[in-house]
Amino acid sequence: MTDVPESTVPIGSSLPENYKSGFVAIAGKPNAGKSTFLNAILGTKLSIISPKVQTTRHRITGIHSDDNGQIVFLDTPGILEPRYKLHEKMMQAVKRSVEDADLVLFILDPADLPEPEEMAWYKPYARKPLFLMINKADRFGEGQIEHAREHMNEIVNPAKTHVISALNAQGLDQLVEEIFETLPKGPPFYPPDQLSEHPERFFVSELIREQLFALYRAEIPYSCTVNVIEFKEEDSIIKIDAEIVVNRNSQKGILIGKGGAALKKLGTESRIEIETFLNKKVFLNLFVKVREKWRDSETFLRSFGY
Ligand SMILES: Nc1nc2c(ncn2[C@@H]2O[C@H](COP(=O)(O)OP(=O)(O)OP(=O)(O)O)[C@@H](O)[C@H]2O)c(=O)[nH]1
Ligand SMILES: [Mg+2]
Numbered sequence: 105m106t107d108v109p110e111s112t113v114p115i116g117s118s119l120p121e122n123y124k125s126g127f128v129a130i131a132g133k134p135n136a137g138k139s140t141f142l143n144a145i146l147g148t149k150l151s152i153i154s155p156k157v158q159t160t161r162h163r164i165t166g167i168h169s170d171d172n173g174q175i176v177f178l179d180t181p182g183i184l185e186p187r188y189k190l191h192e193k194m195m196q197a198v199k200r201s202v203e204d205a206d207l208v209l210f211i212l213d214p215a216d217l218p219e220p221e222e223m224a225w226y227k228p229y230a231r232k233p234l235f236l237m238i239n240k241a242d243r244f245g246e247g248q249i250e251h252a253r254e255h256m257n258e259i260v261n262p263a264k265t266h267v268i269s270a271l272n273a274q275g276l277d278q279l280v281e282e283i284f285e286t287l288p289k290g291p292p293f294y295p296p297d298q299l300s301e302h303p304e305r306f307f308v309s310e311l312i313r314e315q316l317f318a319l320y321r322a323e324i325p326y327s328c329t330v331n332v333i334e335f336k337e338e339d340s341i342i343k344i345d346a347e348i349v350v351n352r353n354s355q356k357g358i359l360i361g362k363g364g365a366a367l368k369k370l371g372t373e374s375r376i377e378i379e380t381f382l383n384k385k386v387f388l389n390l391f392v393k394v395r396e397k398w399r400d401s402e403t404f405l406r407s408f409g410y
Pocket of ligand 2: 138139140151152153159160180181182
C-alpha cells in the first residue's frame, strides 16, 4: 500500500490575492426594511416580507460571491423588548448575528428613529464598523432624511451613511465594493454558487408564514408557526405536507375559516409562491395543530427550530 502524498498546494491558493470574505449583519427596528434590503442586494427573494412588524424570526443567511470575495449577509429579526420566549429567541438571533459580523448594516426607517437606549445592543460591538442605511428614501423628503442622519450621528458613529430605497433597489451600487473594503482577506465560507445555508424545507415554511401575514389579521400571524413534516420530490412534482401550529384552540377555527375557505386560500397562495421558489410543480397539504402557548414553551420552541 502506498501512502497518499500530502498536498503541497495550500487550500485556496487559486483564489485572487486580494480575495475577501466575511459576515455582515443586517440589523434594525421591526419593519425597517431589512428583509427587503437582503433580497434587493442579492437580486433574489430569500427572506419573507410583510407590511407588519416582526415578520422575520430567524437569522437568514444570504450569500453574495464574486471575483472579489464572498459576503455572508445575515438578515435578522427586528430589535424589540421581548414579551414572550419566542421574542427572546429572536433577540438571541440578532445577538449571534452581530457577534459573528465583521460589519453591521443598520437599516433605518426615517419615520421610526431609535432612542439612544434602543441602540444599547450595539455598545459591546462598537469596534465593529456600522454602516447606516437610511431606507425608504422614495417616501421621504430631504428634510426628514437629514433629520434622521443627524439623529443617528448623535447616537452611533456610522463609518458610512447611505440613503437607499430597498424597495426600488436604489442607492446600492457602491455598497458591495465598500463592504469588501471593510472585510478581512480570507477564503470563502461557502461554495461560491451557494445562495443560502438553509434547506429548501425551511424556505417552504417561511413562504407559508409570509402568506399567514398577508391573509390573516390581528394576532393570528404572530400566534402561528409552520413546520414542514414531509417533503417528497418526485419526477414532475414535489409533495409537501406542512402543519400550522396555533397558540390557542380558538385560533384553529379562524385559521380554517367557514367551510375551510380560509385554509384553502392559504394553501393556494402558498403553493403559488413555493412553486416559484422551487421552480417545480408542488402539491401542498396543510394541517392545523394546536399547541397551547407554544411561544412560551422552551420545548416547543426548540422542536419548532427556534
Ligand atoms: N416605501 C418603501 N417601503 C419599503 C422599503 N423597504 C421596505 N419597505 C416596506 O416596509 C415593510 C417592511 O419590510 P420588511 O423587509 O419586511 O422589513 P423588516 O425590517 O425585515 O421587518 P421585520 O422582519 O418585521 O423586522 C414592507 O411593507 C416593505 O415593502 C423602501 O425602500 N421603500
Ligand atoms: Mg424581516
